Amino acid sequence: MFAIAHMPRFLLPILLRLTHLSATTLTRATHSAHLMRPLPADPFKNHLLASLPTAERERWLPALEWVQMPLGQVLYESGSTLRHVYFPTTAIVSLLYVLESGASAEIAVVGNEGIVGISLFMGGGSTPSRGVVQSAGEGFRLSASMIKEEFNRSGPVMHLLLRYTQALITQMAQTAVCNRHHSLDQQLCRWLLLSLDRLQGTELVMTQELIANMLGVRREGVTESALNLQRAGLIRYSRGRINVLDRNGLEARTCECYAVVKKEYDRLLPDKQAS
Amino acid sequence: MFAIAHMPRFLLPILLRLTHLSATTLTRATHSAHLMRPLPADPFKNHLLASLPTAERERWLPALEWVQMPLGQVLYESGSTLRHVYFPTTAIVSLLYVLESGASAEIAVVGNEGIVGISLFMGGGSTPSRGVVQSAGEGFRLSASMIKEEFNRSGPVMHLLLRYTQALITQMAQTAVCNRHHSLDQQLCRWLLLSLDRLQGTELVMTQELIANMLGVRREGVTESALNLQRAGLIRYSRGRINVLDRNGLEARTCECYAVVKKEYDRLLPDKQAS
DNA sequence: CGTAATCTGTGCGACAGCGAACATTGTGAA
DNA sequence: TTCACAATGTTCGCTGTCGCACAGATTACG
Numbered sequence: 001m002f003a004i005a006h007m008p009r010f011l012l013p014i015l016l017r018l019t020h021l022s023a024t025t026l027t028r029a030t031h032s033a034h035l036m037r038p039l040p041a042d043p044f045k046n047h048l049l050a051s052l053p054t055a056e057r058e059r060w061l062p063a064l065e066w067v068q069m070p071l072g073q074v075l076y077e078s079g080s081t082l083r084h085v086y087f088p089t090t091a092i093v094s095l096l097y098v099l100e101s102g103a104s105a106e107i108a109v110v111g112n113e114g115i116v117g118i119s120l121f122m123g124g125g126s127t128p129s130r131g132v133v134q135s136a137g138e139g140f141r142l143s144a145s146m147i148k149e150e151f152n153r154s155g156p157v158m159h160l161l162l163r164y165t166q167a168l169i170t171q172m173a174q175t176a177v178c179n180r181h182h183s184l185d186q187q188l189c190r191w192l193l194l195s196l197d198r199l200q201g202t203e204l205v206m207t208q209e210l211i212a213n214m215l216g217v218r219r220e221g222v223t224e225s226a227l228n229l230q231r232a233g234l235i236r237y238s239r240g241r242i243n244v245l246d247r248n249g250l251e252a253r254t255c256e257c258y259a260v261v262k263k264e265y266d267r268l269l270p271d272k273q274a275s
Numbered sequence: 276m277f278a279i280a281h282m283p284r285f286l287l288p289i290l291l292r293l294t295h296l297s298a299t300t301l302t303r304a305t306h307s308a309h310l311m312r313p314l315p316a317d318p319f320k321n322h323l324l325a326s327l328p329t330a331e332r333e334r335w336l337p338a339l340e341w342v343q344m345p346l347g348q349v350l351y352e353s354g355s356t357l358r359h360v361y362f363p364t365t366a367i368v369s370l371l372y373v374l375e376s377g378a379s380a381e382i383a384v385v386g387n388e389g390i391v392g393i394s395l396f397m398g399g400g401s402t403p404s405r406g407v408v409q410s411a412g413e414g415f416r417l418s419a420s421m422i423k424e425e426f427n428r429s430g431p432v433m434h435l436l437l438r439y440t441q442a443l444i445t446q447m448a449q450t451a452v453c454n455r456h457h458s459l460d461q462q463l464c465r466w467l468l469l470s471l472d473r474l475q476g477t478e479l480v481m482t483q484e485l486i487a488n489m490l491g492v493r494r495e496g497v498t499e500s501a502l503n504l505q506r507a508g509l510i511r512y513s514r515g516r517i518n519v520l521d522r523n524g525l526e527a528r529t530c531e532c533y534a535v536v537k538k539e540y541d542r543l544l545p546d547k548q549a550s
Numbered sequence: 551c552g553t554a555a556t557c558t559g560t561g562c563g564a565c566a567g568c569g570a571a572c573a574t575t576g577t578g579a580a
Numbered sequence: 581t582t583c584a585c586a587a588t589g590t591t592c593g594c595t596g597t598c599g600c601a602c603a604g605a606t607t608a609c610g
Contacts, residue, residue: 100531163399179452180380239588573588
């Protein structure tokens with residue numbers, strides 16, 4: 001195994017792509033990539049699936065395929081045609097843009113509130129971005145043909161997916177502004193909060209190196225900011241495990257971007273939508 | 276009139292909002308804000324309108340309202356409910372995010388290739404962004420109720436609009452990454468090229484101050500970068516008029532972001548779509 | 551035609567984040 | 581138990597952008 005830690009920083013994202021995070025700590029959590037079984041988990045932990053009207057529920061359930069989503073798994077590659085859409089239940093997926101130089105930046109994050117692969121029903125079939133599992137977990141997937149078919153019924157499913165897409169757009173736009181104007185400290189808080197919202201519990205399994213890749217900054221910068229947060233008593237971490245001790249503190253320290261995005265999600269995708 | 280030039284920078288966007296750019300040079304081009312007449316211009320200069328199948332064309336033409344779009348006009352405000360969608364023909368519209376601090380950043384630009392107000396058919400009816408006319412010109416607008424109705428026919432119009440939205444998403448995402456990783460010089464090139472693509476001719480009417488607001492940087496920074504470009508013989512400018520002398524030179528100097536976005540627009544919205 | 555305002559250029563000091571090199575500390579696997 | 585390596589901590593010089601102050605240059609308008 002080569003020494004990832006000592007490679008020039010710009011090469012790392014390429015590595016991640018080729019090896020699908022084959023570093024030892026990652027494969028540990030991985031074993032077989034897509035282990036499929038008939039619904040051993042609850043699809044309704046995904047908010048979109050939970051919001052489906054009864055009729056679509058009946059139709060969808062047999063078609064939904066349960067999948068494990070190990071850390072580092074690439075759900076789709078820049079420019080590639082998608083074969084499925086994914087509904088995470090316990091996993092979190094990052095939508096990453098990777099530049100020619102190898103530098104990258106996260107443009108949005110999708111968890112149990114959403115769906116990965118909107119380009120399938122939006123029409124393109126692909127995007128210049130990459131979808132990577134940022135936090136291991138589970139989810140369900142649906143074939144490309146079926147999601148298109150369901151979308152084109154032009155019923156409640158379509159409007160639900162469009163509202164979700166609108167919320168995703170907000171997140172992307174806010175990320176753009178945040179990248180421009182806010183400090184790394186603030187952005188780290190925002191990122192932690194976004195992740196926290198999509199998880200159960202208060203522990204994130206995530207090294208600073210990976211966070212740096214998501215945010216598109218140096219690992220050392222994340223170390224610095226994380227130290228600040230730890231000194232302030234907001235988080236505690238060690239070797240890839242981050243415990244959030246004071247969520248309110250994080251919210252106080254982050255920029256407005258977090259609240260704006262959250263509010264927009266709540267507005268567009270109210271909790272009690274299911275019949 | 277107060278001295279805009281000497282106000283703290285962060286106040287400027289607020290000013291722009293309140294006064295709709297009432298500075299003297301702007302009102303010059305303005306007179307009555309929406310001067311409407313029955314189609315004195317060609318709606319098919321807008322690519323989306325030009326792509327409409329014959330049937331929708333017939334339905335839409337009587338409903339399309341010709342409007343002048345003066346520099347600085349605010350088409351929609353953050354959070355406000357839209358009453359129309361706009362199809363620019365010769366105008367260019369910036370989608371801006373404005374932060375609480377007053378700082379702002381452009382997240383996308385819409386010209387004769389697109390439509391302003393996607394949240395109307397996407398479902399929200401509003402977004403946290405603001406739509407401002409960045410380059411004066413003309414366009415057409417359609418009432419909120421009509422665009423929703425047409426969208427909900429679930430025919431070619433819907434798919435056209437969705438593909439456009441997908442392209443817009445790409446632009447926003449690329450902007451986010453560009454904000455993170457590329458130099459102001461490169462971003463200025465990108466911005467000039469994006470504007471150029473949406474105009475006829477090679478002259479932009481745009482002060483460095485306004486460009487700075489769009490890019491979310493200091494005016495002095497734009498001065499510096501513009502000087503570089505001028506010294507390199509790529510542009511020539513004076514007092515709000517920028518002449519592009521060497522378009523290829525700009526393309527050589529900009530980051531990949533421009534090409535990625537353009538390619539995606541071409542892919543999703545091919546020129547010859549109309550029947 | 552002269553004056554006021556706009557637009558552009560320039561020169562500071564300050565600072566956040568970068569790139570690189572290296573030290574330190576846990577931790578899993580042999 | 582040991583040891584290799586992953587994860588984190590620390591330093592240093594560098595660059596790009598910021599914030600501010602102010603000086604020309606050019607144009608609009610009375």
